[in-house]
Amino acid sequence: MIGNTGILTLPNGIRVVAAPMKERKSVSIGLWVGVGGRDEDQRLGGVSHFLEHLVFKGTQTRTANQIKEAVEGIGGSLNAFTSEECTCFLAKIASRHFEKAFDVLVDMVLHASLKAEDIHKERTVIMEEIKMTQDQPSQFVDEILTELLWPGHALGRPIAGTLETVGAMTPDEIRAYRDRYYQPPLLTVVAAGDIDGKTLARAAESRFGHQSRPLSRRIDLFGKAPEGPRLLIYPKKTEQTHLALGLHAYPKEHPDEYALDLLSVALGGNMSSRLFNEVREERGLAYDVGSFVRRFHETGAFVVSAGVDNRHFEEALRVILSVLHGVAREDIGDAELERAREFYLGQLELGLENSMNHMLWIGDQLVTLGRCKTPSEVIEQVSRVRPQDLRRVARDLFTNRALHLGVVGPLEKSEEDRLRGLLQFPNA
Numbered sequence: 057m058i059g060n061t062g063i064l065t066l067p068n069g070i071r072v073v074a075a076p077m078k079e080r081k082s083v084s085i086g087l088w089v090g091v092g093g094r095d096e097d098q099r100l101g102g103v104s105h106f107l108e109h110l111v112f113k114g115t116q117t118r119t120a121n122q123i124k125e126a127v128e129g130i131g132g133s134l135n136a137f138t139s140e141e142c143t144c145f146l147a148k149i150a151s152r153h154f155e156k157a158f159d160v161l162v163d164m165v166l167h168a169s170l171k172a173e174d175i176h177k178e179r180t181v182i183m184e185e186i187k188m189t190q191d192q193p194s195q196f197v198d199e200i201l202t203e204l205l206w207p208g209h210a211l212g213r214p215i216a217g218t219l220e221t222v223g224a225m226t227p228d229e230i231r232a233y234r235d236r237y238y239q240p241p242l243l244t245v246v247a248a249g250d251i252d253g254k255t256l257a258r259a260a261e262s263r264f265g266h267q268s269r270p271l272s273r274r275i276d277l278f279g280k281a282p283e284g285p286r287l288l289i290y291p292k293k294t295e296q297t298h299l300a301l302g303l304h305a306y307p308k309e310h311p312d313e314y315a316l317d318l319l320s321v322a323l324g325g326n327m328s329s330r331l332f333n334e335v336r337e338e339r340g341l342a343y344d345v346g347s348f349v350r351r352f353h354e355t356g357a358f359v360v361s362a363g364v365d366n367r368h369f370e371e372a373l374r375v376i377l378s379v380l381h382g383v384a385r386e387d388i389g390d391a392e393l394e395r396a397r398e399f400y401l402g403q404l405e406l407g408l409e410n411s412m413n414h415m416l417w418i419g420d421q422l423v424t425l426g427r428c429k430t431p432s433e434v435i436e437q438v439s440r441v442r443p444q445d446l447r448r449v450a451r452d453l454f455t456n457r458a459l460h461l462g463v464v465g466p467l468e469k470s471e472e473d474r475l476r477g478l479l480q481f482p483n484a
Contacts, residue, residue: 068240069268072244072245072253077248083154087243101214103230110178112134113168113171116169140215158263159263209276242271244419247415248415286461297366298363299362303455307356314438322396335362335375343363345376347360369463380454384454
């Protein structure tokens with residue numbers, strides 16, 4: 057439950073969740089499929105993302121233009137995304153047009169035609185998307201770090217796949233992947249806004265029916281994390297050197313997940329953070345610097361990313377490591393923790409005022425955790441975090457053996473051995 061949210065499981069296994077929100081005139085709808093990048097074989101890397109694109113190309117009864125016009129022609133928006141652990145097809149519409157938008161989403165997910173000619177054309181589009189990411193160092197460096205953190209595992213491969221895997225996928229392989237995973241046991245329907253549970257349940261029951269079939273899905277769990285320090289340079293002529301410094305952290309629902317979240321806010325979550333003040337404000341080494349946390353079923357990561365002056369890359373790296381090491385040496389004070397706590401909870405509360413964010417909050421938790429936390433549950437757990445918890449987490453995570461660094465910029469691969477020597481905390 058979240059607020060007035062009700063969770064209904066249809067006879068065929070599809071979960072249906074409505075989150076009524078007062079004084080709204082719109083509704084945000086999401087059809088979630090519990091499959092993503094981590095479910096792919098290496099040879100089919102990017103197939104989940106490829107399929108996400110293809111469902112917009114037409115169904116048995118609608119062309120690609122008819123799909124778009126059916127929603128945009130009544131003032132709505134239509135989109136989708138793929139992550140490591142799920143795929144989501146979503147729409148936002150004036151509530152009086154809910155039935156029509158919902159019908160379009162269901163048609164796309166269940167009845168995409170997946171014609172060979174559409175697959176051929178969209179293959180080129182996705183390959184250009186991959187090239188675009190490679191041309192954007194701030195995004196590409198994250199893919200490099202991901203490969204270092206989870207080597208040899210699907211979590212370490214790019215969501216969109218590679219030019220080689222996308223180029224080699226056959227229509228039959230894509231259709232087989234859809235037929236295997238786009239089944240009721242892995243589907244979740246979520247709507248938030250001007251909607252009630254009975255309306256959503258009735259719409260889902262009429263369109264999904266009661267037929268189902270057994271579905272076997274085995275998660276390939278990531279094994280032992282590689283020892284650091286590890287570094288990978290992608291030489292490129294850029295005006296800035298882009299870096300992503302990461303280390304393994306906690307999975308979803310870890311007892312210290314909120315302590316790590318607050319530590320990340322204090323270190324690099326906003327313009328009041330330690331990294332922003334030290335790297336940008338005090339030393340002028342970067343325009344953009346920050347930290348964030350990634351979590352999956354059985355693993356996670358803490359990441360610091362920055363775009364720094366080419367001439368001062370090594371200095372910036374030393375400063376970042378010094379800031380991280382500082383919170384492991386001494387507690388973050390009560391006032392600083394309270395600012396981080398209020399920022400975290402304020403962002404949560406502001407986000408949940410929006411029906412689309414509300415829908416995404418519920419759907420992501422249901423698909424990846426199997427349940428939905430309430431805001432009050434999160435507030436209670438965040439409120440229990442103390443300064444010593446942040447220091448304990450920092451001491452647990454910030455160790456030399458755990459450091460991994462991806463770099464995109466005007467550096468040479470031959471410098472990797474020398475630069476790897478910089479990946480250590482001060483006085484360690």
